[in-house]
Every structure is written in C-alpha cells, then in structure tokens.
Amino acid sequence: MKIPRLTFWRAVFLVVVALGLYSTYVRFMHGLGASTHLSDRTPWGLWIGFDVLCGVGLAAGGFTMTAMVYLFNLKQYYHLTRAAILTAFLGYIMVTVALLFDLGRPLRLWHPLVMGNPHSIMFEVALCVTFYSTVLAIEFAPCVLEPFGWKRLCAIIDKIKVPLVLFGVLLSMLHQSSLGSLYLIVPGKLHPLWYTSPWLPVLFFLSAVMVGLAMVIVESFWSGRALGHKPDMKALAPLGRIMLVVLAIYALTLLQIRWSRETLGLIAAGTEESYLFLLEIACGILIPGILLAMPRVRLQPRGLFTAAVLVVLGFVLNRMNVSVTGMAAISGEKYFPAWTEISITLMLVAIGCLLFNLAARYLAVFPHHGPAAPRVPARADAAVPEYMAAERS
Amino acid sequence: MSYGMLFDVTRCVGCLACEAACDEANGNHPPEDVRDLRYDKWTVVRTVEVDGEEKHVRRMCMHCQDPSCVSVCPVGAFKKTELGPVIYDENRCMGCRYCMMACPYNVPTYEWDNPTTPRVRKCIMCYERVKAGEPTACAAACPAEATVFGKREDLLAEAHKRIAENPELYYPHVFGEHEAGGSSVLFLADKNFAALGLPGNLPEGPLPELTGQVLHRLPNVVVTAGAALMGLWWIIHRRQELAASPEKK
Numbered sequence: 001m002k003i004p005r006l007t008f009w010r011a012v013f014l015v016v017v018a019l020g021l022y023s024t025y026v027r028f029m030h031g032l033g034a035s036t037h038l039s040d041r042t043p044w045g046l047w048i049g050f051d052v053l054c055g056v057g058l059a060a061g062g063f064t065m066t067a068m069v070y071l072f073n074l075k076q077y078y079h080l081t082r083a084a085i086l087t088a089f090l091g092y093i094m095v096t097v098a099l100l101f102d103l104g105r106p107l108r109l110w111h112p113l114v115m116g117n118p119h120s121i122m123f124e125v126a127l128c129v130t131f132y133s134t135v136l137a138i139e140f141a142p143c144v145l146e147p148f149g150w151k152r153l154c155a156i157i158d159k160i161k162v163p164l165v166l167f168g169v170l171l172s173m174l175h176q177s178s179l180g181s182l183y184l185i186v187p188g189k190l191h192p193l194w195y196t197s198p199w200l201p202v203l204f205f206l207s208a209v210m211v212g213l214a215m216v217i218v219e220s221f222w223s224g225r226a227l228g229h230k231p232d233m234k235a236l237a238p239l240g241r242i243m244l245v246v247l248a249i250y251a252l253t254l255l256q257i258r259w260s261r262e263t264l265g266l267i268a269a270g271t272e273e274s275y276l277f278l279l280e281i282a283c284g285i286l287i288p289g290i291l292l293a294m295p296r297v298r299l300q301p302r303g304l305f306t307a308a309v310l311v312v313l314g315f316v317l318n319r320m321n322v323s324v325t326g327m328a329a330i331s332g333e334k335y336f337p338a339w340t341e342i343s344i345t346l347m348l349v350a351i352g353c354l355l356f357n358l359a360a361r362y363l364a365v366f367p368h369h370g371p372a373a374p375r376v377p378a379r380a381d382a383a384v385p386e387y388m389a390a391e392r393s
Numbered sequence: 394m395s396y397g398m399l400f401d402v403t404r405c406v407g408c409l410a411c412e413a414a415c416d417e418a419n420g421n422h423p424p425e426d427v428r429d430l431r432y433d434k435w436t437v438v439r440t441v442e443v444d445g446e447e448k449h450v451r452r453m454c455m456h457c458q459d460p461s462c463v464s465v466c467p468v469g470a471f472k473k474t475e476l477g478p479v480i481y482d483e484n485r486c487m488g489c490r491y492c493m494m495a496c497p498y499n500v501p502t503y504e505w506d507n508p509t510t511p512r513v514r515k516c517i518m519c520y521e522r523v524k525a526g527e528p529t530a531c532a533a534a535c536p537a538e539a540t541v542f543g544k545r546e547d548l549l550a551e552a553h554k555r556i557a558e559n560p561e562l563y564y565p566h567v568f569g570e571h572e573a574g575g576s577s578v579l580f581l582a583d584k585n586f587a588a589l590g591l592p593g594n595l596p597e598g599p600l601p602e603l604t605g606q607v608l609h610r611l612p613n614v615v616v617t618a619g620a621a622l623m624g625l626w627w628i629i630h631r632r633q634e635l636a637a638s639p640e641k642k
Binding site: 028029030031032033034038039040041043044067070071072073102103104105106108109111112115116117119120121122123124126162166169170173174181182184185186187188189197198201331 | 461487488494497502508594603606630
C-alpha cells in the first residue's frame with residue numbers, strides 16, 4: 001500500500017484534527033464548563049453562532065439549486081446541483097454533530113421528536129432539520145448508488161424527485177427563517193440594529209438564499225481547483241446575476257426596516273455594534289453588490305469568486321452579530337470562545353472538507369469526475385470569451 | 394388560584410435570611426462568596442447604591458404569567474403551574490439552554506461543570522411547599538416582611554394600597570404587574586426600577602406572543618408557498634412540453 005505524501009495542507013489537517021480530538025476529550029470528560037467560555041450570562045456561543053446558524057445557512061445552496069433545476073426547470077444548472085446537495089448534506093451532518101457537542105445532554109437529541117412543545121420555535125426547527133436531512137439523504141443517494149449500478153433505486157428516486165424537492169424547499173423555507181425567529185423572544189437583549197420583530201425570519205431566509213448561491217459559486221471554484229477542472233463560467237456567471245437580485249432584495253428590506261423603525265441613526269452611532277453592522281453591510285452587501293453589478297467583474301472567474309467569498313463572509317458576520325456580539329452589551333460579559341471551542345469547530349470544518357473531497361473523487365458528484373456520468377449531460381466546457389460576447393450583444 | 398410574592402425594597406434590611414432559607418429548603422450549599430444567581434444559589438440579595446443610598450434588591454425567578462422559558466423549551470421541560478410557580482422537569486431537558494437565552498431576567502442557570510447530567514437550575518417558588526399550602530421558604534424566613542407570600546391578586550392590591558398610602562415614599566409603579574405580560578413575583582421600591590438593576594426595556598405584552606405571531610402564520614405560508622411553487626412547476630413544465638412538441642395538446 002502506498003502511504004500518502006505529507007503535504008502542507010495534509011499536515012494542517014492532521015494538527016487540526018488532533019487538537020480537535022483532545023478538545024473533544026475535554027468536552028465530554030470534564031463538561032461544558034471546562035471546554036467552553038460559556039456562562040450563565042452567555043449560554044450560547046461559537047457552536048450555536050457559527051456551527052449551527054452559519055452551518056445551516058451555508059448549506060442553503062442545496063434547496064436553492066434544487067428549486068431552480070427541478071421546480072423552475074432551469075436545466076442549465078443541473079450539473080451544479082449534485083455538488084450543492086453534497087455541500088448541504090455534509091453541512092447538516094456537521095450541524096448535528098456540533099449540536100452533540102453543544103447540548104448539555106447530547107444523548108437526548110431525540111427528545112424534541114417525542115416530547116415536542118408546539119409553541120417552541122426550536123421544536124419546529126428540530127422537526128424541519130430532521131425531515132430535511134432525510135430529504136437530502138434521498139436527494140444525495142443517486143451519487144452513491146450510480147457508481148454501484150443500482151439503477152432501479154435511482155429510477156425510483158428520479159420519479160419522486162419533484163415532490164421530494166418541493167418538500168425540501170418548503171422545509172428549508174421554514175427552518176432557515178425560523179433560525180431568525182429564535183431571536184424574536186429577546187427584544188430586550190438583542191441590539192436593535194439586529195432585532196426587528198417580526199422581520200428577523202424574513203431577513204434570515206433572504207440571506208440564506210443569497211449565501212446558498214454564493215456557496216455554490218465558492219465551492220465550484222474550490223472543487224475545480226482540487227480536481228483540476230475549470231469552473232463553468234457559463235453557468236456560474238448567470239448564478240452571480242441571480243445572487244445580485246437576491247442581494248438587492250435583501251438590502252432593500254433591511255433598509256426599509258431600519259427606515260420604518262427609525263433606527264437608521266444607530267448605524268452612525270459610533271458604538272462597537274454600529275461598526276460591526278457597517279462592516280457586515282460593506283463586506284456582505286455593498287462591495288459584492290457593486291462587484292456583481294459590473295459585467296466585467298462578474299464574467300471573470302476571479303471577480304465572481306471574490307464577490308461570492310465576500311457574501312459568505314458578510315453572512316457569517318451577520319449570524320455571529322445576531323448570536324454573539326449583538327447580545328454582548330446586555331449580558332454584561334465579553335464572550336470570546338475558548339481555544340477548545342475553536343478547535344472543535346475547526347475540526348468539524350476540516351472533516352467536512354475532507355468528506356467533500358472524498359465524495360467528489362469517488363462518487364458521482366461532478367460530471368467530469370467520478371465513475372459515472374449524470375443522466376442529463378452537462379453542457380460542454382464553457383468557452384468564456386464566447387459567452388461574454390453573447391451576453392454583451 | 395395563583396400565588397405569588399411581593400418584595401418591597403423599602404423594607405429590606407439586607408440580612409440575607411431569605412438566601413439562607415432558600416439554600417436550605419432546596420438543599421444547596423453555595424460558597425459564601427457567590428453573589429449572583431448560580432446553579433446552587435437560587436436567590437441573592439444584591440446591594441446597589443442609588444443616589445448615595447444603599448438599597449437591597451432580591452434577584453430570583455419572577456415566575457412570569459406567560460413565561461418565555463415555557464414557550465421556548467423544545468421539549469416542554471418547563472411548566473407554569475396553576476398555583477403560580479414555574480417548574481422544571483430535568484428528565485425532559487436536553488440542555489439546549491434556549492430558556493437561559495430567552496429569559497428576560499437572566500434567571501435560569503446551568504450546571505456547567507457537570508459533564509454527564511447537567512441541569513438547568515432556578516427558583517421554583519418552593520412548589521412542594523406551596524402545594525401543601527405553606528408559604529415559600531424565603532417569605533417565611535423574612536424578619537422584616539420585605540418578602541411576603543400570598544395570592545397574586547391580594548398582593549397586587551396590597552402593593553397599590555402601599556403606594557396610595559405613602560405616595561411620597563414609593564416610586565409609583567408595581568414592577569411585575571405588566572412587565573412582559575406580568576409575573577407572579579412583584580416588586581415595590583422607592584427608586585426607579587432600572588436604577589435598581591431590573592430590566593427597564595421590557596414590553597408590556599407577554600414575550601411569547603412575539604414568536605406566536607410568526608408561528609401562527611406558518612401553516613398559511615407553507616400552503617401558499619407550496620401551491621405557488623407547484624403551480625410554477627406545472628406552468629413551466631407544460632410550456633416546455635408544448636414547445637418540444639406543439640402538436641400535443
């Protein structure tokens with residue numbers, strides 16, 4: 001057997017996982033107190049803010065892409081759906097594993113399913129995430145089944161694809177927005193720059209759609225680099241355009257809420273919160289919005305990639321602001337995650353990347369790679385200049 | 394029949410008898426230097442200085458009429474009992490700590506250092522004692538009648554009576570009558586409550602209504618969105634079918 005060569009990134013991966021495993025030991029042998037900086041004043045930290053809120057959001061590409069391809073019949077994006085579904089599926093697995101770390105009694109993860117409280121947003125989220133993970137598993141199944149030649153099962157899944165996708169989209173709409181609704185009950189704790197009743201769920205849903213598309217772009221570039229094929233600008237550039245539209249809707253909704261609540265002034269208040277809010281807007285909306293609005297930038301792989309990464313960063317900042325920094329002032333405590341918290345998060349992300357890489361190599365995820373070609377042929381490799389000419393004319 | 398407690402800041406002498414009684418009644422043994430709520434300390438008397446005067450203010454579960462913790466708990470571990478106390482069932486709790494996040498008074502605390510079976514801890518208004526017709530341990534122990542136990546409506550009337558009889562002493566407001574939908578525990582003071590460290594930005598209505606107004610719309614949203622998406626799919630699908638073979642009708 002050949003021993004894999006130790007490259008730089010493999011070494012990083014090993015270090016991250018080793019530290020993460022040590023932190024896992026501390027978490028489960030000595031408890032949340034020893035492994036986190038959480039306290040009675042700050043009961044939710046990095047694991048809820050990043051692993052769960054961002055994790056679910058960054059996995060939104062799964063439902064946006066399947067909706068576009070199977071419900072709106074935009075077949076030109078078909079070859080992007082499998083990678084998006086894979087990202088989403090891995091994302092939800094990561095979220096569930098992160099929850100096992102964060103819950104005080106992880107073995108009771110199933111409790112909401114049998115003793116649910118219908119007035120609880122968290123219960124609704126738990127139900128939706130459980131069902132949607134199942135939907136994703138079925139949507140992802142062909143990628144595993146095809147290489148093994150299980151055609152009959154694939155055909156059955158193909159038959160129920162449209163209702164399945166519809167179910168998944170509805171579930172996603174529900175829980176993506178409900179993650180925002182979680183914060184509706186803390187009007188006195190969350191800073192008014194982020195607290196807006198009843199619009200939080202709407203903002204969470206719009207930003208999830210936005211970041212879902214951004215993630216599809218980012219992940220196409222990364223997997224392209226890892227697997228050595230060119231990103232398909234012919235499909236990705238129009239996706240950037242759709243992202244721009246969602247971005248504009250999100251920005252307008254945000255502006256309208258600030259305007260109607262007369263909290264526009266808070267943005268220029270010069271407080272720590274106002275700077276974070278400005279950073280979030282500039283990084284996640286303004287700069288990528290301007291970049292995407294310029295065809296010259298959007299049609300260039302580098303420009304499109306930069307805009308998408310900025311949208312992702314702005315999104316992460318938004319979720320961290322809602323869940324951690326926006327709550328800090330009232331809690332009277334400055335929370336910063338313990339290194340053990342950070343290392344567990346890094347480990348989960350690293351394992352997620354590894355699984356993505358393995359699946360991309362060995363399963364039927366990408367049209368150019370993997371053992372079996374997907375049913376609908378992907379368009380031939382995009383000739384970028386030709387396409388640019390087509391859009392300009 | 395709903396019971397409650399009335400705490401009058403003007404009467405409290407800061408003897409901490411309520412703390413000791415609470416610790417004993419609930420089997421808690423906190424170190425002496427614990428001066429805020431903790432898993433083993435369910436009430437504290439805080440000393441704050443307002444306008445150069447020392448004031449003693451209790452901190453404990455307010456036992457809201459429509460509690461956030463009850464509404465947010467995904468497994469229904471919290472319950473508002475008919476007698477007034479908000480109680481907790483540790484056998485249901487999975488430790489998500491949403492109750493701690495949602496509580497407007499930051500009351501629930503957690504056993505952070507218990508690695509296997511951590512619980513949420515908070516004042517349960519001596520539920521067993523109240524069920525047996527006895528007053529809460531803290532109220533029974535108070536030598537100055539600063540904390541009194543009784544039916545909520547009686548306490549509310551008593552509070553308003555005290556304000557009416559002594560308008561120059563009292564700040565004209567009963568904290569807990571309307572805050573976040575009202576609570577079983579009521580506060581009276583001679584200073585502004587925000588200055589005493591109680592949250593000053595709570596809306597009058599119950600907080601669970603904020604989520605309720607969204608939650609109630611969800612069935613409608615799902616049906617509408619489902620029908621709209623289904624319709625879109627059908628129209629697009631049909632148009633493409635016709636475009637592919639126009640003779641098919």
